[in-house]
Amino acid sequence: xxxxxxxxxxxxxxxxxxxxxxxxxxxxxxxxxxxxxxxxxxxxxxxxxxxxxxxxxxxxxxxxxxxxxxxxxxxxxxxxxxxxxxxxxxxxxxxxxxxxxxxxxxxxxxxxxxxxxxxxxxxxxxxxxxxx
Numbered sequence: 001x002x003x004x005x006x007x008x009x010x011x012x013x014x015x016x017x018x019x020x021x022x023x024x025x026x027x028x029x030x031x032x033x034x035x036x037x038x039x040x041x042x043x044x045x046x047x048x049x050x051x052x053x054x055x056x057x058x059x060x061x062x063x064x065x066x067x068x069x070x071x072x073x074x075x076x077x078x079x080x081x082x083x084x085x086x087x088x089x090x091x092x093x094x095x096x097x098x099x100x101x102x103x104x105x106x107x108x109x110x111x112x113x114x115x116x117x118x119x120x121x122x123x124x125x126x127x128x129x130x131x132x
Contacts, residue, residue: 009126022102037104044098053114
């Protein structure tokens with residue numbers, strides 16, 4: 001089992017920056033997270049829209065994946081020692097406004113790593129609002 005808790009959301013003006021964090025804990029305790037989930041991702045969902053993948057990363061390596069809409073502006077990183085995933089968001093736009101979710105998957109494939117359906121564990125979300 002994996003519990004994910006996001007933080008760092010808020011309200012900013014267009015052009016501003018935010019850094020989201022996702023703290024992961026496993027059960028039973030001291031379980032090596034890389035054996036529980038092989039990749040993690042950030043997703044977002046705006047009112048009336050489907051949940052979309054923003055960025056993803058393999059926990060055992062450095063491969064990263066981004067949606068075209070955020071490439072060059074967002075950066076996903078993870079600190080395995082702290083069991084924490086991050087999303088640095090720069091040059092924010094009003095269209096980035098959404099609830100942002102952290103998610104983890106036991107088994108991962110690069111071809112669908114930004115699809116929400118295969119993810120096994122989800123956080124409760126943190127709201128990001130960008131005003132023009």
